[in-house]
Amino acid sequence: MPVGTVATVKGVPQDLLEELGVQILLGNTYHLYLRPGVETVRRMGGLHRFMSWERSILTDSGGFQVFSLNDLRKVSEEGVTFRSHLDGSSHFFSPESAMAAQIGLGADIIMAFDECTEFPADRERVRSSMELTLRWAARSKRYFEEHKSEVPWRTDANVGTAALGCPAERSSAVALSQDQTAATAELRSAGQPRAAVPTQALFGIVQGGMDRELRRESALRTVEIGFAGYAIGGLSVGEPREVTREIVASTLEHLPKDAPRYLMGVGTPEEIALYARMGVDMMDCVLPTRAARHGLLFTSEGKISIKQARFAEDDGSLDPACGCRVCRRYSRAYLRHLYASNELLAQVLNTIHNVSFYLDTMRAVRHSI
């Protein structure tokens, strides 16, 4: 899932994302809650209609940003008090308010509110954090069950499809109808036939630090609460890669194979292929888009830094093995010039290529499955 933090994959128009074959985007609840605000998005008909994106969207719970962007946060049983990174204003997220926000945004898949345990942490800290996440998971589910009918597109005239009749459909009906199948299939695998049951799919999040025993307990007790899908959180927080791999493997054993299994915040092209082989169904990462904006491009010949002088007069395409509109049309020399000149188009083209490269990687993974 490419990351579209505030209802946009930075620099790339939605129709180009459709052309690239993006089936689902991730939106960040924390950022959308601050700007433009949940009520605005709700009144505009929900995220799909607001950003004119007819395909699937997943929103995170806001928990990770609260923990990663806030040094001054105060965690209590009730929830988390934090300060906006934009203006320093004080805000409060609880499992209930995080659910209310995600229901108001109206993504197809939403996440239970969790505490992302820091690394390193001693066993007692990891256990108490895991227990808090489990209590918050139960509260998240309870609130969701009581309020799931409040999604903006449910009360909308077009019951059943988030963005039916939104401009997107008019502007590229063919591309969308082709994709409907894929998107619907993806959601059905999450137990939510889109057309039939117009509610969101709530996923639970497994914590437990780097402790296989606690991960096992967290997985079993999260499954016991019962969710449409299960995420593995609290990884890629600074631990060695082999530890990540070991924890992912041992956690997957305890998650049902007939529900989507989502590894949060991962990773490089090699890693997503590896984790998919291990049984992970979904992943998200800012790497392809953020790296692109810093001139780091993924190619079939490895990662390259386009700012390097050696590309100044290289008239070859960025990645001869890539068929994206950037590699088909522009030379490395031109991309290097755009980046060296700090031109907007550098970030646009670099992002299109990196997202294309990631989606090609996932297509290859699906094909091999």
Next chain:
Amino acid sequence: MPVGTVATVKGVPQDLLEELGVQILLGNTYHLYLRPGVETVRRMGGLHRFMSWERSILTDSGGFQVFSLNDLRKVSEEGVTFRSHLDGSSHFFSPESAMAAQIGLGADIIMAFDECTEFPADRERVRSSMELTLRWAARSKRYFEEHKSEVPWRTDANVGTAALGCPAERSSAVALSQDQTAATAELRSAGQPRAAVPTQALFGIVQGGMDRELRRESALRTVEIGFAGYAIGGLSVGEPREVTREIVASTLEHLPKDAPRYLMGVGTPEEIALYARMGVDMMDCVLPTRAARHGLLFTSEGKISIKQARFAEDDGSLDPACGCRVCRRYSRAYLRHLYASNELLAQVLNTIHNVSFYLDTMRAVRHSI
């Protein structure tokens, strides 16, 4: 002509410019000379191939930027010494070196090196500046006639077409072949059948400040030197709009109707329609692209500032009368959110719309002709 200062219309991929119907772009010799450098562009086959733009390109002489971006410039009979706005390094442009740079860049239309007379200026200053521009015009033409065969695409395998076989053609052959006609026609009107005579078209520039008599003399003596087209320079430099209009009208009288007449650096949609009615064939302006990046959007209902809070929940399209991909797909509320959140996509979408609006204006003008 949309402005593509350093070989890019800021934020807009070339294939979208083609889709919008852009037939010719303006590149700034001063900026391209500093970055990526003329020799790099020449070795890459010229501007068309370097930026993968198969349609027409015009480069200015660098004169205007030297005068507008350099307070420390030193003007002599020989030329102008100036400092780079990037690193303060010292450089020198003469009519000969400005021609050499433009021949190396290889645009379809290039401009004689002129002195843009400041405003206000007394009659003696305006006359001496005009005389200098006339001497530089003769030197520009002489150098061009002796070196015009040195264009990068002339010595290229694909004689006759600047970017034949460049990736652009492969990636969107249909759109391009449709446009060939228009582009070729435009060049033929400049006396340069593209396929038959693969050299550039050199335009002269009329100066003379706000003095009708000096403008008349400058026009007649520039025509006497003889160019493929004629530009009116030194306007939109702070004078009242009615003065601009009066000087344009009186200067046009003395320029041949069978050669392209190019008014440099204007203007608003109303102005370009007005000047076209007066007989101007070509115009360029940074207004549509620069304004877009500042959230100022041109619509059939007038100019709007998309940052305004009143658009925060406006789900109408930006301009109901506009058929561009932005107006077809996105709401004012979404565009306002992107701008308020300082998102890259705001600049991309705003620019696409403004360029589309300007091209629609020119299409209406052509239709009325």
